[in-house]
Structure formats: structure tokens, C-alpha cells
Amino acid sequence: MTPPRSADEHAETVARLLAPLTAEPAVESLPLAAASGRISAGDIRSEVDLPLFRNSQMDGFAVRAADIRRTPVALEVAGDIPAGHETPVAHTPGTAIRIMTGAPVPAGADAVVPVEDTELILGRDDDLAGAIVEIRRSRERGEYVRERGSDLRRGEVLVPAGTRLAPRHLAALAAAGVESVLVRSRLKVGILTTGSELTTPESPARFGQVFDANGVALAALVEEAGASVAVRRTSDDDPATFARLFDEAVASCDLVITSGGISKGAYEVVREVLAPRGAEVTTVAMQPGGPQATAVVDGVPVLCFPGNPVSTQISFTVFLRAPLRAASGLDPLPLSTARLAEPVRSVPGKRQFLRGRLTDGEVSPVAGPGSHLVAAMARADVLLDIPAHVESVDAGSDVTVWTL
Structure with missing residues (x-):
């Protein structure tokens, strides 16, 4: 049996998988009114003095x-x-x-x-x-x-390359008479959530069904990382249905993400369909988020996350957030340290990502480690990163935290 890979090793695999997406970023011209939140593709220089006149x-x-x-x-x-x-x-x-x-x-x-x-x-x-x-x-x-030009002279940089255009940037550009801007094209991401048990709020949940939290969460995470959701579908555990939806996503997207269907039990539709097509299904020594898979299908990178809602969100944060932000032209969100408010215990051999809440430099765990505790995840604002070799951490110790 192949031993589990470390979270760092899997992160490197994902980074290599997405590297082609950052090699030659595409650009497009957008009207100023449609450019909010987009990344400037180059320095935007003013063609006028600001103010325009005295x-x-x-x-x-x-x-x-x-x-x-x-x-x-x-x-x-x-x-x-x-x-x-x-x-x-x-x-x-x-x-x-x-x-x-x-x-x-x-x-x-x-x-x-x-x-x-x-x-x-x-x-x-x-x-x-x-x-x-x-x-x-x-x-x-x-x-x-x-005085004319006391704010900015003609030819000076108004907005530097790589800037995420916020309202203040749009206001300055509008004041300079800019009509359109060159921005980095947003990566088109496909999201496929799987499971015959999934339903939506439009339909009452029958016995044995659960509402699909992962589709909503992944779409929001993708948008927050600077990409766009081009396809979002839910598949039951029928292989033919999943294969059809997957092929449609691959045909129209730069990246495809799936959730669920990659564990070692029965009805694991993602593993069943994608393993014969070259997917690498593996186990990562972390909790939650152990089952992971990667593939390249028709030149499109594919990331497969486990289906429990907390596992899906943590998998995205740990493995995909940084490379997707890089491909979108955004800087990574830095890790930081915080003082632990109370002692925690960890499972030996597995890197733990516990949910926590940060207050004045001190972090407190939120609820337990269960990967189904999606409401507790909503109360957290950071992840506590506990190394795999650590079994317990005393109160007052410094721990690494990831901003959610």
C-alpha cells in the first residue's frame, strides 16, 4: 500500500498542475463600469493632468x-x-x-x-x-x-499593473476620462458536486437527502480567488450522468473542480469515471481532507476534493487558493501566527486543520474536528495548522493560522 503523501507534497502537485494557467495570462478590454474587482493587465497611465485645470x-x-x-x-x-x-x-x-x-x-x-x-x-x-x-x-x-496637475501629471501611472480594481481606482480612472481598461481574463472554472443524496433549497429535503453546500461554497471561493464560475452542476452517483456533465465542463473550462466520490467505498462515481482516464487518486496525511485526486483531461487540469462540506472548503483553502490566486494575478494570502487560548490535541501522523476564531492575537478552537460541522465552520475565521508530528499543543503556544 502506498503511504499517504504529506499536505505539502500534494500542494506541490497541485501547483505544478496549475502552472500552465499562469504561464501566459490572457487579457481583455472592459468598459470601466464592468471592471470592478478585475486585475489590471498593465500600468494604466493618465492621458491628462489631474485636476484638468486650475x-x-x-x-x-x-x-x-x-x-x-x-x-x-x-x-x-x-x-x-x-x-x-x-x-x-x-x-x-x-x-x-x-x-x-x-x-x-x-x-x-x-x-x-x-x-x-x-x-x-x-x-x-x-x-x-x-x-x-x-x-x-x-x-x-x-x-x-x-493647481492643474497637482494630483497627477499626464503620463504618470494612475493604476499600477496587477491592481485589483476597487471603487477608489475606478473613481480615479473615471476622473481621468478613461473609458476602458485592459484586465487579466478570468479563468473559467467548472464545479461538479456529486452524490445521489444532494438536493437544493428549491426542493424540500426528503429523508436521506442533504442540501448541496459544496456547490455554493466552491463557487464563492473561486470568485474570491479572482476566477469565474463558468459551469456549476450537480451529479448523482450514476457514472454515465457524471461522465456527461464532466465532459461538458472540460470542453468549456480552464479548470474543473469536483467534490465527493473519491473515497474507497462503493458508489464513488468520480473515482470510477476518472481513474481510467488517468486520474491519480491518493490519500493525504491530513484531517479533514484526506482523500484527494488530480488529473489532466484533454489538457484541462482537474482537482477532486472529498465531499464532506468542511473537507471541501479546507481542501480548497490549503491546496487551490494560492495557485488560483496566482493564476488570477492576485497575491497570496500570507500565513500568520497566533497564541493558542486553550490546549488542543491532535491525531498522530495527520496534519490537523482545526477551525478557530481569532481575537486580539489569540486563537480559540471552534467546535470539534469533524468534517461535517459546516455550521461551526461558519463561526470560524481562521484554520489552526497543527503539524503531523504534534500530538498536543499547550495553551499559550504560538500556532500557524490560515485566514479564511
């Missing part, structure tokens, strides 16, 4: 700082510039021009006095003809004036 930071009055050295001072109101004003205006020394936030600062003016520091002593807000404004506070040159 403009006012406040509602107030554009003046020369030299004219308001001593305050209070009364100045003639020589004009009015609302936001969106398209005709250049020149400022005359010794006068003030009313200006709104974002409006172009007139040539010759070098400061803006906020409206709170002024008062119209002649004229009305709706009729500035012959108006006089009293300036009650002096301002230095440049105060409340946004």
Missing part, C-alpha cells in the same frame, strides 16, 4: 492675496464663475470674483477666500451688479486653489 476648492471669492493683506477690506465684485463655466475669465487687481467649488480660477487670481469669511455689503446674491464684498480674513497665495 480650480477652486471652496465656494467663495477669487482674489489676489496681495489685495487682502490687511482685513477687513472692501472689494468690487467683478464677476461670477459657477462650476462648469467654459469661458476663461481674467481677474482685475483690486477686485473679487465670486466662484463656486470646482469652477476655474480666473487668470491673475492666486487665492480663494471662503464665503464664510466674507459678507456682501452692497448688492444681492442673485444680483451682483455693482456689488461690494467685505473680505474679513487674509489668505496666502495658493490657499484654496487646486
Whole structure:
């Protein structure tokens, strides 16, 4: 009997399997509105200065700082510039021009006095003809004036390559007049969950049936890792049905993931169908998640996870999350250490991935090690990584944790 491989050895196998997906990443152009969450394929440089023109930071009055050295001072109101004003205006020394936030600062003016520091002593807000404004506070040159290009110069990098485009990036790109961006194409992933016992919330669960948690979990994990779910199907334990659904997924996807059907018992449909097609079905010395399988079918990498809901999620986290993020252009999520709040025991010879909750640098186990405890998994936010050679860990010890 072949001894179980270590979790690190299986992780290396999976990384090699997915390596071709990162070799030459494909790119595509997307409208800016459709690019949220996508990875920029190259540096995006601004074709304009930001701000586009010299403009006012406040509602107030554009003046020369030299004219308001001593305050209070009364100045003639020589004009009015609302936001969106398209005709250049020149400022005359010794006068003030009313200006709104974002409006172009007139040539010759070098400061803006906020409206709170002024008062119209002649004229009305709706009729500035012959108006006089009293300036009650002096301002230095440049105060409340946004200079052209003070945020970014034309030709400078607005968003670097490899950036996951968040709302703040989209806002900056939109401000620079960018219509579309080059992003890395998302890998198309197929997900096949197996088991005649599976049903969906649309149908009441009959005796002996369970709701399919793995399809939902894997789809969310795939999306979180930067890929897209192209196919998601559920198969019963009929080999012909699984084979048909599997071939459809392989034909349209870059990667296929299955859950269930690879243990050593009867009705193991994934093993029955894929082993003759070259799948390597193995056991990994870890708990949960011992049964694992890999294959390449028609050039498409295939990863087969065990079917218990916790086992499926942990298998994805330990084996697939990092290489899938790399293939998607995302950085890996780093491991960290935390202080154990209470002692734990571990099964000798198996690397344990216990569920835990992290609070102020201290981690507490959540529920037991059972691979069916999907509700307990929801209460956890980290995995406690207990090495295979360790049988117990004392409270206060440092342990490695994986962020969920």
C-alpha cells in the first residue's frame, strides 16, 4: 500500500498542475463600469493632468492675496464663475470674483477666500451688479486653489499593473476620462458536486437527502480567488450522468473542480469515471481532507476534493487558493501566527486543520474536528495548522493560522 503523501507534497502537485494557467495570462478590454474587482493587465497611465485645470476648492471669492493683506477690506465684485463655466475669465487687481467649488480660477487670481469669511455689503446674491464684498480674513497665495496637475501629471501611472480594481481606482480612472481598461481574463472554472443524496433549497429535503453546500461554497471561493464560475452542476452517483456533465465542463473550462466520490467505498462515481482516464487518486496525511485526486483531461487540469462540506472548503483553502490566486494575478494570502487560548490535541501522523476564531492575537478552537460541522465552520475565521508530528499543543503556544 502506498503511504499517504504529506499536505505539502500534494500542494506541490497541485501547483505544478496549475502552472500552465499562469504561464501566459490572457487579457481583455472592459468598459470601466464592468471592471470592478478585475486585475489590471498593465500600468494604466493618465492621458491628462489631474485636476484638468486650475480650480477652486471652496465656494467663495477669487482674489489676489496681495489685495487682502490687511482685513477687513472692501472689494468690487467683478464677476461670477459657477462650476462648469467654459469661458476663461481674467481677474482685475483690486477686485473679487465670486466662484463656486470646482469652477476655474480666473487668470491673475492666486487665492480663494471662503464665503464664510466674507459678507456682501452692497448688492444681492442673485444680483451682483455693482456689488461690494467685505473680505474679513487674509489668505496666502495658493490657499484654496487646486493647481492643474497637482494630483497627477499626464503620463504618470494612475493604476499600477496587477491592481485589483476597487471603487477608489475606478473613481480615479473615471476622473481621468478613461473609458476602458485592459484586465487579466478570468479563468473559467467548472464545479461538479456529486452524490445521489444532494438536493437544493428549491426542493424540500426528503429523508436521506442533504442540501448541496459544496456547490455554493466552491463557487464563492473561486470568485474570491479572482476566477469565474463558468459551469456549476450537480451529479448523482450514476457514472454515465457524471461522465456527461464532466465532459461538458472540460470542453468549456480552464479548470474543473469536483467534490465527493473519491473515497474507497462503493458508489464513488468520480473515482470510477476518472481513474481510467488517468486520474491519480491518493490519500493525504491530513484531517479533514484526506482523500484527494488530480488529473489532466484533454489538457484541462482537474482537482477532486472529498465531499464532506468542511473537507471541501479546507481542501480548497490549503491546496487551490494560492495557485488560483496566482493564476488570477492576485497575491497570496500570507500565513500568520497566533497564541493558542486553550490546549488542543491532535491525531498522530495527520496534519490537523482545526477551525478557530481569532481575537486580539489569540486563537480559540471552534467546535470539534469533524468534517461535517459546516455550521461551526461558519463561526470560524481562521484554520489552526497543527503539524503531523504534534500530538498536543499547550495553551499559550504560538500556532500557524490560515485566514479564511
